[in-house]
Amino acid sequence: MSAPRVRQKRVPKPPACDTCKAKRVICFPQPNGLPCPRCAEKNTICLTTPVARRRPRVESEQAVEKGELSLSELVMSHRLLPAPSSLVAIIPTAPAGFTSKDCPELTPALVAHFFDCFYVLNVITHPVISASSITASVQAASFQLSLLPPQTRVLALCIIALGSLHSFHEAVLGPGPRPASLTDSSFFSANSREEVRNCGTRRAPVCRALHAAALRAAWDAGTILHVSLENAASCFLLDILDYPDSSTPSRPWAGAYISHVRAIAPMWRSTIGSGDQWASPAYSGQWTAFIMAEALISVNCRKPMLITLEDQLLLYGPDPPSAEKVLAAIEASTKKPDPVVLFEAAKAYLFHVTRLARDLWTTINGDLARVKSLSESAVISYLSSLSLIHAILSHMLSHGDLLLTASPPLLNANDHHGVSGLMHGIVMGFTALVHPVYRELEFRMNKDELDDHTRERMNLLIAQTREMMRRGVRELARSMRYLPNVHYSPFLRLLGYTQFALEDAEAAPARDPARVQDLAVIAGQISIVAYSRECTSSEVALLQRLDRYLENPGFEPDFVNPQNIGDSLFPLDQTWMGLDFLSVPDTLEHILG
Incomplete structure (x- = not known):
C-alpha cells in the first residue's frame, strides 16, 4: 500500500506590478526586487504598489461621486471624523485660518487651470514627476479627481495646491485686479509693487485650504508609508x-521623499540598459540640481541634513572631476563656447556645491558644530573652497553669455531656455553657500566671549565673507534677468540677501548708483515672488523700507523686467569675474600661525 500523497501548500503568486496592472496583462514578478520581464524589455521602472482593501465609504464620499457634495465640504467632513487616540497627536492639522468656504469647488475646468499653472514652474522637471504618469492619468480622467486612484489623486491635489500659488483665476484671487495670464507683462509693469504683492495676501485663504486638502488626502492614503514614484512626488x-x-524643527515630508527616492534609486540605475556600471543613471543632471537644492535648504534653514554622499553618487553616477579640473576645463573653452562643455561643467559644479553644503553643516553651522567652539581652520578651508567655486561660477556665466548672445545663434529655443535657467540656478547655488556662513560668523561674534586676538581674526573672516556677500548680490541681480515673469524662487533666501544689501547700502557714506540698481532689480523680483506668497509683518516692513530707499527723484526702475536695468549695468560681453578672494585665506592662515 503506497503512502498517502502529501499536498504541499501552494505559495501565493506575488502581486502584479503597476505597469502590468494598468495595461491589464499578466505579470511575472521576479524575486529580490528585480523587474518583471515586460518592464525589463521596455526599459521602464518596475514598481509594485501595495493595495489595501478599500475601507467602507462614508456617505460624504458617495455624495461627492454623485456630484451632491463639494470638495470643501468633503474636507471638513473628514476633519470631523474621530481619529484613533494614538494618532491624534501626529495627524497633520489644517493651516491656521482654514474654513470650508475657503476651498473652491474643484471643477474639471479649474483643475485643468491649476495644472497649467503648475506646468510653468521648474519643479515640473523633477525626475519623480517627469517619470510619473500624472499628466496622462489626469487627462484620461478628464480632470475629474473622483475617477483617479488614491495615490494619483493625492499627487493631483498636491499639484493643485502648488499651482494655486501662481494662479490668476478669480476663484483664487477673488475680485480685484489680476493678470490675464502668467505672461501678462502689462499687469505686472502697470501696477505698483504693493498691488502685485497684495495678490499673495488675497490668494492666501484658498491656498491654505487646498494645502489642507492635500495634507489630509496624503495622510489617508498613507503617502509616507508606501514607496512609489507618485508618493515620492507628493512628498516632494x-x-x-x-x-x-x-519655524518647524524638522521636514517630515522631505524625509519621506528622500526615503522613497533611496528605495527607488537602485531600480532607477537598473534602467540604464548599457550594462556599464559606471554609466550615469537616467535624469542624472536633474537629480544633481534637485539634490543640491535639498542640501542648500538644510544649511540655510538650519534643519537636519538629509543628503548623503551615497545619495549623490547613486543618482549622479561616477565621481565628477575635482573642482580644480572643472575650472581648468571651463577656462580653456571660454573662447569656443560649447553647450555640452557648459552643461558638463555645471553638473560637476552642482555636485561640488552639494558637497560644500554638507561640509558647512558638519563643521560650521550644524547642530553638532554649534555645541563646540567655532573651528577657524574649518572656516578658512571652507572659504578657500568657496573662492574656487566662485571662480568656476564666473567662467560658466561668461561662457553662458557667449552662447546666449552669439550671432548667428548657436542654440535652439529649448537649449536657449535651458541655458537661461542654468545661469540663474548656478548663481543661486553660490549665494546659498555664502549667506549661511556669513550669518553664522555674525552669530558667533556676538555670542561667544572672544579675546582681542581671536576677535581680530574673526573680523577678518567676517570682512572676507562680507565681500563675498556683496559679490553675491551683484551676480544675483544680474542673473534675475534670465527669469520669466512668474516663477518659483526661495523667498526667504532672497529676503536674506535683500536685507544685507539694503543695510550695506544704507551704511555706505555715499549713495552708490550700482547698489541702487541692484536693489531695484531685487525689489522687482521680490514683488514677483510676493505675488504668490503672503508676506509676514516683518517682511512687509523690510519691503517698505526698501521702497523708501529706492524712492528718489529721477529714478523709476522697471521692477518687473530687470533686463532693462541689467543690460545697461551688466553688458553681456562683460566678464563675470570680480574680486579675487583666493589670497585672503593665506593671510588668515599666516595670522593663525
Missing part, C-alpha cells in the same frame, strides 16, 4: 508647500 511637493514655515 508637500515639502515645498511647507517650506515657508521655517
